[in-house]
Amino acid sequence: MRLVILCLCFSASLTQAQVDSAFFRKVFNEALENGQAYARLGELCKTIGSRLSGSPQAEKAVAWGKQMLSTYGFDSVYLQPVMVPRWERSKTESLVFSSTIFNAAIKGEKLQDYNCEAFEELPLKPAKQHRIPAVALGGSVGTKGKLQAGIVSVHSDAQMDSLGKAGALKGKMVLLNRPFPETYLNTFKAYGACVGQRVNGASKAAAYGAVAVLVRSMSNRCDLHAHTGVMIYDDKQPKIPAMAVATAVANLLDKLIQQDPGLQLTMQLGCQTLPDAPSANVVAETRGSKYPKSIIAFGGHFDSWDQGEGAHDDGAGCMHAFEALRLLKSIGYQPRHTLRCVWWMNEENGLRGATEYAAVAGKTNEKHVAALESDRGGFTPRGFGVDSAFLPKALKYKALLDANGIGEIEKGGGGADIGPIRKINPNAVLVGFIPDSQRYFDVHHSETDVFESVNKRELHLGAAAVAVMIVILDQELD
Ligand SMILES: [Zn+2]
Structure with missing residues (x-):
């Protein structure tokens, strides 16, 4: 009941919005x-699915988005053309091992039923060939037929160097097996500690x-x-x-390498890099009433890996941005x-889209006062990383943000696309949207990053959080 009374008391004019608790309520309620x-997001994921750069699905997605x-x-919706690299996975990729000691009841789809603990308990019996759940990394060359080799596992760069210098990696497949540090509270920090082994x-x-x-x-x-990745x-x-x-x-x-030093693996990959392909950034705008030539840009990346549906990464970020623009329009907010x-x-x-976006803005002398990126999934919003120069202004709203569960304001904004x-x-304020990080890497770049892994309320709370931060930037910057 109290909420209703608060809403009725709210002033109708939003041209010079007072960013107070009533305003926050209006955004979140909408x-x-x-x-x-x-x-x-459901339409995008279920009618188009994954959107690897340069693929036919990515182009379908661009047309759908526009x-x-x-x-x-909105005042304008348009495409900004850009040429993108095109890497393509082959349908026949496989990784198979034959062990003289390991038998599994792990065949075909059945494999998907086993969790880690079940693996540990599997009996080790005489051998067959076993197909491993594995996918080519993005950018990898193919194998030109079948590649068979023994395998060595390494858990650190130092171990790779010492084994490498001793000649133990020559002619081998190397398993780069450094796990995420479990004690890191923020899983993005754990990713940062390990992703180098994937990239380089x-x-x-x-x-x-x-x-x-x-x-x-x-x-x-x-x-x-x-989980694939670049x-x-x-x-x-x-x-x-x-x-x-x-x-x-x-x-x-x-485990198997220890028990069966003769373990052999056979890899077959037909992936390839094709010529660059035409594509586009997708843009929608609401014109500013006071500074129409000054821009606050916000969004996510529309491409995804080809596993799953790119639902959290980064369909969610794109939908946060669209929804923020929509709901500010819907409540009658007139941006400056x-x-x-x-x-x-x-x-x-x-990163061709982001690079081209900045190049075009530079050529046309557009002034960006701020940019916000959402590329950490559609999970419950927690707060924002903001540039240190803007931190004091953002912290003025700390109590309001806290009251809505989004008061974690950290120093350091930014993101790959902004x-x-x-x-x-150089003076543009960069802001990164921060949702809860605990489940993101469960699905990131894998077949499980599908629409069903996104929670509707969490996604919409994230969009509301993005919207109120955009209004804070709009009101505080000139
Ligand atoms: Zn992403």
């Missing part, structure tokens, strides 16, 4: 009662004569889903194929600056 983000945004009556591990191993690498999936979870070759080393293996399999392989929702293309394997804006507008 998101929770009438939010559109979840339904639109059409969908056009139905909401192949060339490091190739320098010691390795013929391929298997990389432990970047996840806290112990399961049978392989890898980059050092041009000075031979290019060797690289696959991600599920965490439970990485643990199993460690131009509010621009941007779905950047090609964050995952090239980083290039700094180069053209």
